[in-house]
Amino acid sequence: MTKRKIALISTGGTIEKTYDELSGVLANQVSVLDVMLASLELRGVEVQRVALMNKDSLDMSSEDHTLIAQTAAEMAKKHAGVVIVHGTDRLAVSGDRICELGKPASPIVLTGAMRPYELRSTDALQNLTEALLAVQILPAGVYVAMHNQVLQFPGVTKDRSAGTFVKGGA
Amino acid sequence: MTKRKIALISTGGTIEKTYDELSGVLANQVSVLDVMLASLELRGVEVQRVALMNKDSLDMSSEDHTLIAQTAAEMAKKHAGVVIVHGTDRLAVSGDRICELGKPASPIVLTGAMRPYELRSTDALQNLTEALLAVQILPAGVYVAMHNQVLQFPGVTKDRSAGTFVKGGA
Amino acid sequence: MTKRKIALISTGGTIEKTYDELSGVLANQVSVLDVMLASLELRGVEVQRVALMNKDSLDMSSEDHTLIAQTAAEMAKKHAGVVIVHGTDRLAVSGDRICELGKPASPIVLTGAMRPYELRSTDALQNLTEALLAVQILPAGVYVAMHNQVLQFPGVTKDRSAGTFVKGGA
Amino acid sequence: MTKRKIALISTGGTIEKTYDELSGVLANQVSVLDVMLASLELRGVEVQRVALMNKDSLDMSSEDHTLIAQTAAEMAKKHAGVVIVHGTDRLAVSGDRICELGKPASPIVLTGAMRPYELRSTDALQNLTEALLAVQILPAGVYVAMHNQVLQFPGVTKDRSAGTFVKGGA
Secondary structure, three states, X not given: OOOEEEEEEEOOXXXXXXXXXXXXXEEOOOOOHHHHHHOOOOOOEEEEEEEOOOOOHHHOOHHHHXXXXXXXXXXXXXXXXXXXXXXXXXXXXXXXXXHHOOOOOOOEEEEOOOOOOOEOOOOHHHHHHHHHHHHHHOOOOEEEEEOOEEEEOOXXXXXXXXXXXXXXXX | OOOXXXXXXXXXXXXXXXXXXXXXXXXXXXXXXXXXXXXXXXXXXXXXXXXXXXXXXXXXXXHHHHHHHHHHHHHHHHOOEEXXXXXXXXXXXXXXXXXXXXXXXXXEEEEOOOOOOOEOOOOHHHHHHXXXXXXXXXXXXXXXXXOOEEEEOOOEEEEOOOOEEEEOOO | OOXXXXXXXXXXXXXXXXXXXXXXXXXXXXXXXXXXXXXXXXXXXXXXXXXXXXXOHHHOOHHHHHHHHHHHHHHHHHOOEEEEEOOOOOHHHHHHHHHHOOOOOOOEEEEOOOOOOOEOOOOHHHHHHHHHHHHHHOOOOXXXXXXXXXXXXXXXXXXXXXXXXXXXXO | OOOEEEXXXXXXXXXXXXXXXXXXXXXXXXXXXXXXHXXXXXXXXXXXXXXXXXXXXXXXXXXXHHHHHHHHHHHHHHOOEEEEEOOOOOHHHHHHHHHHOOXXXXXXXXXXXXXXXXXXXXXXXXXXXXXXHHHHHOOOOEEEEEOOEXXXXXXXXXXXXXXXXXXXXX
């Protein structure tokens, strides 16, 4: 059984935030993705890590979204799939931007988290697990996989009060 | 967004084993599935729990496998999908038994674990997460979802030395 | 074996901070002390909870410190010991304030944490465990128990660069 | 603040049991004490590890108990204290054996666990934390520190139904 080669593009966001003892805040300083990946049994995919940026998505510029979209589209040509770890606040902006570039060569799955991996109670591992499975099963296209749900772009928005993504909505 | 109604059939196995302080062994006594489900964000599925049996699969009789297969096939008619939590040693026997009943009405996804949920380091949550996502995406059929991989029955076997499932094999 | 009756005064601080998904920050909103206590085997003490305040200690006024000191001294008369959960930044101020009230009737042990209990990697449980043991063994006096160390007031200060308490020092 | 130099003698027992995926049982094969120690903030003690044996205490011979007692008594002369990690079933036998050698030169604190560290819910870290604190505070003597309690030998027995140690008892 050969593993599918996928690209895992990290851009920052809540999922990767770590705690700074001195300041007492959670910030995007060190990627914890490698720790998460090491805690999973990965028999289906071989992951190529692409550490593109490490930003709270609220701090992303339009150029950042374009860079993410272009990188993902490019990676989709050379891999069996692409997973993007992204802050949830602007995840849908990047998702739409990828769609504007046309249908990707392989599935591109965005994911993120409402609660950092560093927390005892977190959705980070669940969401990463789902993205890494979904990217193997879905046809080429742009998706978000999170909270036990796969939604296809375009037309995905974050429902801020529910703390998750929905299809349609405002 | 309406949730898909799926059936979650529990049969026991390593994934559900709990620790008995007095005897110092891990055994199938109490289902920890509800604890696992409560720790996940489930936006895609609405789960109907079916506690069919609670056995180490090495202790399953031929009648047990048939009962599991018939229950799953029946549930598949009334639900958008079925997830079966099963001991890994005989998981493939139940998977093949379901196939013998013909193509199911909706996807049936088996899963299990090599290390009980009760352990600090476990694959139980990863595998349950994967099964609960895969059952929403896959077409009708019989599968195992585990360790970042989906394999379709028939023809799936447990690779005991690797501690996972493979397609083909002996 | 009768358990020692002790008072556990909570005042807030990092140890009790919880994560707010919507704002993405850690704050003192809900006491997680009960969760911590439930996770420990407590055969030596019977705990009476006194939820005095729930503040980051950087926000404590002089009146707050006096209230904490007077409450602790009063509780020490009626109990076999007192444990105070406190933010570390101003923990030493409360410790000194208690000393100014004279030798307490039973041991008073302050503790806190550099990393909230909500974090996967935290010193909160270690420190609470230590305080709940030290309060049974130590003679009457005022102490901080944290990071595998017991120090007696007065003369204790927080070493901010090391993130712990020291005797003497500035 | 100089750290107290203590010896940490490991002998096995439930606290150190690890899970073997292939056989599905918990056994004493690898010491997890180093992992536990690394997860604690140790400002009070400097630990010298003495890996004496790695046995379920039900398998200990009379010679094993004597070896443990003699090693502990010897180590107590050269260190500020000794902590012994021990299976709980025969922990009291080793404790009594140490007492028979006369009053030790420094405090000797035995500890163990009812639930292995490998379990998600375990008393191992609590008990190790308590032993590593108690050994700094107690006068020379032989003790068990576990479950928020310190009891002095001789006269300590395991209460099997309660799953803990008591003074007196049968």
